[in-house]
Amino acid sequence: xxxxxxxxxxxxxxxxxxxxxxxxxxxxxxxxxxxxxxxxxxxxxxxxxxxxxxxxxxxxxxxxxxxxxxxxxxxxxxxxxxxxxxxxxxxxxxxxxxxxxxxxxxxxxxxxxxxxxxxxxxxxxxxxxxxxxxxxx
Numbered sequence: 859x860x861x862x863x864x865x866x867x868x869x870x871x872x873x874x875x876x877x878x879x880x881x882x883x884x885x886x887x888x889x890x891x892x893x894x895x896x897x898x899x900x901x902x903x904x905x906x907x908x909x910x911x912x913x914x915x916x917x918x919x920x921x922x923x924x925x926x927x928x929x930x931x932x933x934x935x936x937x938x939x940x941x942x943x944x945x946x947x948x949x950x951x952x953x954x955x956x957x958x959x960x961x962x963x964x965x966x967x968x969x970x971x972x973x974x975x976x977x978x979x980x981x982x983x984x985x986x987x988x989x990x991x992x993x994x995x
Contacts, residue, residue, distance in 0.1 A: 891983065892974060926993060927992065946961050948960065
């Protein structure tokens with residue numbers, strides 16, 4: 859039986875959140891997906907990052923392991939102009955069944971984000987969300 863279970867969602871506001879995308883065109887194109895560093899206003903989850911972490915935690919099932927576990931799975935997704943999350947994919951998978959759980963938790967988010975803005979125009983934007991799992995036996 860697991861004596862202690864800690865699931866910590868770590869939100870990194872620095873280098874992890876800057877996904878690389880192809881160079882953008884001078885005008886705002888419909889299908890362009892911008893990185894966080896290329897938008898004027900970053901996307902926001904309703905009620906903030908703590909609420910995002912809480913909502914992901916509610917949908918994330920911990921793996922069953924026989925030893926201590928300290929691992930990080932990193933999910934990248936696109937926040938669409940309407941605030942929907944699409945195209946979720948794993949960019950770092952430590953194993954233990956964390957990747958499918960992370961994708962499931964992100965894809966089940968039903969709340970709409972406030973989209974990124976470039977100028978006064980809503981644009982598509984990459985977002986990177988790391989999830990750190992710590993299980994102590």
